[in-house]
Amino acid sequence: xxxxxxxxxxxxxxxxxxxxxxxxxxxxxxxxxxxxxxxxxxxxxxxxxxxxxxxxxxxxxxxxxxxxxxxxxxxxxxxxxxxxxxxxxxxxxxxxxxxxxxxxxxxxxxxxxxxxxxxxxxxxxxxxxxxxxxxxxxxxxxxxxxxxxxxxxxxxxxxxxxxxxxxxxxxxxxxxxxxxxxxxxxxxxxxxxxxxxxxxxxxxxxxxxxxxxxxxxxxxxxxxxxxxxxxxxxxxxxxxxxxxxxxxxxxxxxxxxxxxxxxxxxxxxxxxxxxxxxxxxxxxxxxxxxxxxxxxxxxxxxxxxxxxxxxxxxxxxx
Amino acid sequence: xxxxxxxxxxxxxxxxxxxxxxxxxxxxxxxxxxxxxxxxxxxxxxxxxxxxxxxxxxxxxxxxxxxxxxxxxxxxxxxxxxxxxxxxxxxxxxxxxxxxxxxxxxxxxxxxxxxxxxxxxxxxxxxxxxxxxxxxxxxxxxxxxxxxxxxxxxxxxxxxxxxxxxxxxxxxxxxxxxxxxxxxxxxxxxxxxxxxxxxxxxxxxxxxxxxxxxxxxxxxxxxxxxxxxxxxxxxxxxxxxxxxxxxxxx
Ligand SMILES: Cc1cc2nc3c(=O)[nH]c(=O)nc-3n(C[C@H](O)[C@H](O)[C@H](O)COP(=O)(O)OP(=O)(O)OC[C@H]3O[C@@H](n4cnc5c(N)ncnc54)[C@H](O)[C@@H]3O)c2cc1C
Numbered sequence: 001x002x003x004x005x006x007x008x009x010x011x012x013x014x015x016x017x018x019x020x021x022x023x024x025x026x027x028x029x030x031x032x033x034x035x036x037x038x039x040x041x042x043x044x045x046x047x048x049x050x051x052x053x054x055x056x057x058x059x060x061x062x063x064x065x066x067x068x069x070x071x072x073x074x075x076x077x078x079x080x081x082x083x084x085x086x087x088x089x090x091x092x093x094x095x096x097x098x099x100x101x102x103x104x105x106x107x108x109x110x111x112x113x114x115x116x117x118x119x120x121x122x123x124x125x126x127x128x129x130x131x132x133x134x135x136x137x138x139x140x141x142x143x144x145x146x147x148x149x150x151x152x153x154x155x156x157x158x159x160x161x162x163x164x165x166x167x168x169x170x171x172x173x174x175x176x177x178x179x180x181x182x183x184x185x186x187x188x189x190x191x192x193x194x195x196x197x198x199x200x201x202x203x204x205x206x207x208x209x210x211x212x213x214x215x216x217x218x219x220x221x222x223x224x225x226x227x228x229x230x231x232x233x234x235x236x237x238x239x240x241x242x243x244x245x246x247x248x249x250x251x252x253x254x255x256x257x258x259x260x261x262x263x264x265x266x267x268x269x270x271x272x273x274x275x276x277x278x279x280x281x282x283x284x285x286x287x288x289x290x291x292x293x294x295x296x297x298x299x300x301x302x303x304x305x306x307x308x309x310x311x312x313x314x315x316x317x318x
Numbered sequence: 319x320x321x322x323x324x325x326x327x328x329x330x331x332x333x334x335x336x337x338x339x340x341x342x343x344x345x346x347x348x349x350x351x352x353x354x355x356x357x358x359x360x361x362x363x364x365x366x367x368x369x370x371x372x373x374x375x376x377x378x379x380x381x382x383x384x385x386x387x388x389x390x391x392x393x394x395x396x397x398x399x400x401x402x403x404x405x406x407x408x409x410x411x412x413x414x415x416x417x418x419x420x421x422x423x424x425x426x427x428x429x430x431x432x433x434x435x436x437x438x439x440x441x442x443x444x445x446x447x448x449x450x451x452x453x454x455x456x457x458x459x460x461x462x463x464x465x466x467x468x469x470x471x472x473x474x475x476x477x478x479x480x481x482x483x484x485x486x487x488x489x490x491x492x493x494x495x496x497x498x499x500x501x502x503x504x505x506x507x508x509x510x511x512x513x514x515x516x517x518x519x520x521x522x523x524x525x526x527x528x529x530x531x532x533x534x535x536x537x538x539x540x541x542x543x544x545x546x547x548x549x550x551x552x553x554x555x556x557x558x559x560x561x562x563x564x565x566x567x568x
Pocket of ligand 1: 204232267280281283298
């Protein structure tokens, strides 16, 4: 049986969805999971992880908890101490960064942002994209430890009812870099990589102020984040954190709505694995329609408000 | 201070990607290349840091000997010298082997500050920077959007899913650069002329076995054919119906 140590991120005592997906990916591939957590409220977040597929949880403690280098060396120690076969995390900012460091401690290759994980015989095989989705690679690892991160919104969360055995492990390495402050963004704002629905706007919105329409449509869906094309990020209308594409974020929400976006190859690379794609564009020949499941040819300024109203009506019924 | 900018030759973002018939790799004949988008930001930050603190910038790449074209570009944009760790199979060198080979070269160059891109836009691993720093035992900050640096320490800002973190780090350090950190300069004619006289050295990379074993690589499955549900605001009910009853996402 393969046992993986899985980094579980949490906020306010609740595990992040992406981390639960990573646990689910490991369980679906037939692996046993040991969760590893750090930070304030980690012990509380650890308590319920049995229901999401973890058999054990290890909480890292110590003054260096805000240092990625010190935390990573403690996580690698946990892998060894638990006799585990590898390490996994969700491909969030911290998950990706820590996984790379842990992999190096274990002198093992890392497969980042995987979209598939399967057990073949006694080895694990991953599916991941190259060139932001223009190529799909299937790989196995000849490393001493198996290390990967999972793309958000791709894997199912495991649902069970089990208790979890929680223990502690002290962070002993000295910090070389540490987080000294965090400027939190608005609590309601979901990251484009995490949100189940993404509503993106492009140059067709014409002005930064008109993104109020995009924000309103996102608000109508509820669990949605606002995304953007590079053209509008470069114009300074939207922050880079919202850019979808090869030089932004690669997203795979259940529903992706592209408004006033032409569908350049670099943009398509970042969103073509979304569940359902909707495009709203006044140009019937725009390349975005080639990847869209449903398209409306029309002026965003008419279609978007009408769509937001209709979505609200559906949500109110439910 | 000795500063390094690591840059990688990658297929251009608009390249038409083709595959070998047996799915064993990309068809590289005629594939156009560029410096990875985020590595341009790394080079610019290295040059800006040199302009502020003094010292020398080395552009370092693991790549084919023909990668000297990209390195001349770096020299034209302000790097003082360039080193290619020659490997014709650089694109299939996995992130661990790449990190180990860069770490060995960084050690030889006696640098204190190394800039890399947040992620290379070919293999999308976002791993080489933090892996390399771990092998060297250095500090590392990933995905930096703003920074200040002195001789012994610095502070950097990174954007996470939750907001913006400020990180204090000690030198030596590896910084991986995100969009927004700076605006890369263009090479002027003077720079291009000067670049011709700057040293560009080829070296054999340190030995490092690959661990990633590629089974197949191919084009992503085509999406099922979609349809235009209608024109203008009148099409909204048809879209809502499709989202509810066909796609079941509403
Ligand atoms: C190295 C490199 C990396 C890149 N990386 C990325 C990336 O990560 N992400 C990315 O998005 N791009 C990226 N690009 C840029 C990409 O090539 C395109 O330039 C960009 O995606 C275009 O943005 P857009 O679709 O918003 O604008 P445009 O291409 O200008 O399209 C605007 C669209 O809006 C439509 N429109 C106009 N008015 C209306 C209206 N009233 N109602 C409805 N529709 C309307 C038009 O028909 C048009 O289709 C990259 C480019 C390079 C060279």
